[in-house]
Structure formats: structure tokens, C-alpha cells
Amino acid sequence: MHEIKNQYIEKQGYHDVTHTHHQGHESASHASCITVVPIFNHLEGEQMEEIMKVTKSTSFKKGEVIYREGDISDLLYIVSKGKIRIYRLSESGKEQLVRILNPGDFTGELALFRESIQEAYAEAMSDTDVCMISRNDLQEFLLKYPTISLKILSEFSNRLETSEKQTTRFATEKVDTRLALFLAECMESGDGPMEIELPMSKKDLASYLGTTPETISRKLADLENEGYIKQKSGRKIEILDLDGLLLV
Amino acid sequence: MHEIKNQYIEKQGYHDVTHTHHQGHESASHASCITVVPIFNHLEGEQMEEIMKVTKSTSFKKGEVIYREGDISDLLYIVSKGKIRIYRLSESGKEQLVRILNPGDFTGELALFRESIQEAYAEAMSDTDVCMISRNDLQEFLLKYPTISLKILSEFSNRLETSEKQTTRFATEKVDTRLALFLAECMESGDGPMEIELPMSKKDLASYLGTTPETISRKLADLENEGYIKQKSGRKIEILDLDGLLLV
DNA sequence: CGAAATCTTGACCGATCTCAACTTACGTGG
DNA sequence: CCACGTAAGTTGAGATCGGTCAAGATTTCG
Secondary structure, three states: OOOOOOHHHHHHOOOOOOOOOOOOOOOOHHHHHHHHHOOOOOOOOOHHHHHHOOOOOEEEEOOOOOOOOOOOOOEEEEEEEEEEEEEEEEEOEEEEEEEOOOOOOEEEEHHOOOOOOOOEEEEEEEEEEEEEEEHHHHHHHHHHOOOHHHHHHHHHHHHHHHHHHHHHHHHHHHHHHHHHHHHHHHOOOOOOOOOEOOOOOOOHHHHHOOOOOOHOOOOHHHHHHHOOOEOOOOOOEEEOOHHHHHOO | OOOOOOOHOOOOOOOOOOEEOOOOOOOOHHOOOHHHHOOOOOOOHHHHHHHHHEEEEEOOOOOOOEEEEOOOOOOEEEEEEEOOEEEEEOOOEEEEEEEOOOOOOEOOOHHHHOOOOOOOOOEEEOOOEEEEEEEEHHHHHHHHHHHHHHHHHHHHHHHHHHHHHHHHHHHHHHHHHHHHHHHHHHHHHHOOOOOOEEOOOOHHHHHOOOOOOOHHHHHHHHHHOOOEEEOOOOEEEEEOOHHHHOOO
């Protein structure tokens, strides 16, 4: 897979402005932008080569907006380096952090399969490289290799499940519980046995959990006073009593 | 399309218990259980016939549970008659109404494309007929006719968009606003120019909007006092000032 | 018609937001 | 590598929103 040459994916970008094009490191880093994606990682070499032919690469600098609400977008963006912040504005103008994309994650899917515009914002949190596939190229590919559709459907199902679960939490749980559940989920996908590192600032966490930084600060202090957790330096938190935490 | 015979879809049900099988009215009513579904309504006669061969039909009486959290489900359910209530229980045991299915709507999709169990509950709100397709049959069909996958992807995109928008509302808007937005959306899909009929009881509406019946009652009374709406008999509400309503 | 469910209204209280002041951490440029 | 400015985080006090409990009115449906 790593033999795929840059020439296949470097042609020209879709964006004709501001963005500097990916400058082409070693080919392995390019390959990863596709092969790393769960949707595609079962492809055979030939199919992989085919989809990489229609893939373009672009870079965004920290803080740059990749798309915004109202954009007519028909690109699927796959993160190959960096982090992207996906957020929405509610009807009354308040911002909510929806998710953070890491290398291998993708976005743009909501506008990809329907005639519509973006309803969210995507912003590079650091210098970021993305690969892009246009709607037409992707759909052609899906019709040719239908198993990929099933992969995408599976991914959509998961995301839908997550989103609906999240909605139910917002609808029925108070901040304590939402925060505790968030910490518990960090544990699952986590590093050390009983220590986690928050994947975002507390400000972003507040936005993600639908509350304010002040409340996050207080609730974490409460959890610490009650002996469930211990806040360490940086964004690290030691979980002292996971079971207790989940009964909050 | 209407010539499709009952024999194609009446064989035996997947459920070998309690549920009485669909008793077969005229074939037109059967055809509608499939042809009415947006995913399938572009099919040619031949394909339609093929999918109806693997479709089974079952009835549920009011109050019966169609699936529950934890069920290993690999069926797609399509409502042909009646109403189905989809709800979830949060981690702390509180119920939230997720959606109400009407004829033509489908459910079960979340467990269909991934190895997983149901995480929601589906309950017949009235005597209900559903058509069912098994995961294997559906996937086979999708691989054979890839354009249907694109239809389903489109449907999933829409639902994901709706769900994420809903999450953001819960995260950032207060009850007043959520209620006002709900009423406004009833208008869009509504009957009369300035009159809507709530599609559910106020108790269910409270559950759907993540609040309590008491609060719904009070907020509607407030909106009425402020001259934005007028509550009529039944579940009808006259919208007097839509613009004002949306600024609440 | 009557039981049960839904809906309404009031009183009270707790959770969380807002505003404000302050401290701490971080990135940038000299 | 340090100093500074800005952003992030903390903490307190007060206000508000919305939930809970309770009683009563109304509707629905068998």
C-alpha cells in the first residue's frame, strides 16, 4: 500500500484560495490518510489505488475554517494530520462542540448523501492535513464496490446511536451525571488503568456537555472533594472510585 | 405493483409467539408497506417483487413491545398501519421519547448495520402492522442494487442531522425555546395555515423535549398569556404570532 | 357512567447560569 | 529564555429556571 505514489493524489486542490497545499512528506504519510480510515481499510490494493486517484490533499493552518454553516459542500474530508473541531450554533446563537476529529476520522458526510448545505462548522485546532473526495467520485466508487456502502452505513449507525444516546442524556441527566459518564467513557478508550487525560480543554468540555466552564470547574472540584477523582497537572485526572463516580 | 400477491409476504412471521400475524386485507395495503417507504419507492417492479418476497408481516396490539433495550435484533421494521413509540432509558433510568413512527416510517436500523443490540424501546401506540426484513436479506439486496444503499445513506444523513441538531438544542436552549421551535416545526409540516395539532400528548411532548408535563403546561400557558398562541380543544393550537414565538 | 390517565396550578427548593474578580497557564516576540 | 499579554480556569454571590410534590380539574376510554 505504501508504494502508492504522491502523484496520484497531489494534482490540484479543490480549494483555489488561501490554503497551502500539502507539501508531500514521505508517501507513507499519504497512504495513511486513506488506509487508516475504517471505512476503507478492507479494500484490496487495486481498489485502494483507484480511490486514491480521486483523492486530493490540502492543509489548513491552526484556526482556519474548513467549512461553515451554509456552505454548499460536497466533499468528504479525511483527517490525516492534526485535529478538527466540529461545532454547531443553536437557533439562539450559542455554540456547542459536537466532536473533535483526530487522524483517521472523517467529516462532511452530512452533506454528502443529500442535497443540502452544511449545518455545522469545522475548524482546524492545529495545523492540519486532510484528504478530500468529491461526492460524485465517492458515489461512483460506492456503486462499483457496494461493500463500502455497508461500511459507511455501519459507521453512520454508530454515530446515530451515539448522537441519540447523547440527546437522551441531555434530556434526562443533570450535569453531574453527564460529566461522570464522560469521564467513564474516557476511561474505556483510555491510556493508563486509572488515569485519563481530558481530550480537550475544560472550556470545550463545557461546550460539549452543554454547560459552562464555571460549572465544570465546580463539579470536578466536588468530585475531587468527595474522593472520586484526583485532578493532576495538565489535563490528567486520576479516577479513584469509578463505581462511586457512576452513582453520582 | 398492486398485483403482488399476499403469498409472497405472508409465509411465516419471524416472531413465533404472542403476535398475531397480519391477516391479509387487500393486496394494495400490503404493497403500501413497502412502496410507501422513501428508500424503496424508486424501485422497478422486478426489484420490488424481489424484496417483497423476503418481507414478512406481523401485527402488534396496542401497548405491545416490538423490541426492547438489549434485544439482539436484526430486523428492519416498516410500519404499514398504526403508530410506534420509540423511546430510550437514560443511565439513571429516566425515559425519553425519541420519535413516533407513522405508516411508511421504519426502525431497527441502528442494529441493522453493525454487530450490536438494541439500545432503545419500540412500543405499539395503537394496533399496528409492520413489515419486516432480516439483516441478511436486506444486505444481500443492497449489494445487488447499490443505488438503494445511497438512498439509505441519504436517509441516515437526514436522521443524523436531525439528531445532532436536537442534541445541540438540548445543550444550549432552555425549555421555552425548545418548545417554541417544536411548535414552529409543527407548523411547517402542518395542516391549516395558522393552526397545528400536537402529534402527541403533552406528557409525551414533555418527555420528547426533556422536561416535565407541569413545565409544558406552564410554558404553553405563558405563551398564551403573552399572545403568541391560543390553545383550542383537543390538541389543537392556533399560532397567533410565529415570529414573536421564535424570539422567546 | 366511572376509573384511570392526563392536565393544570400553586408552593417550594435545588441545580445551574450569570456576573465579577482573581489566579494560573500558555504562546509570542524580543 | 524570559516577559508580557491573552486565554483558560477558579471561586464566590446572587438570580433564575425548572423540577418536585401535592391537590384539584378535566379528559379519555372501557
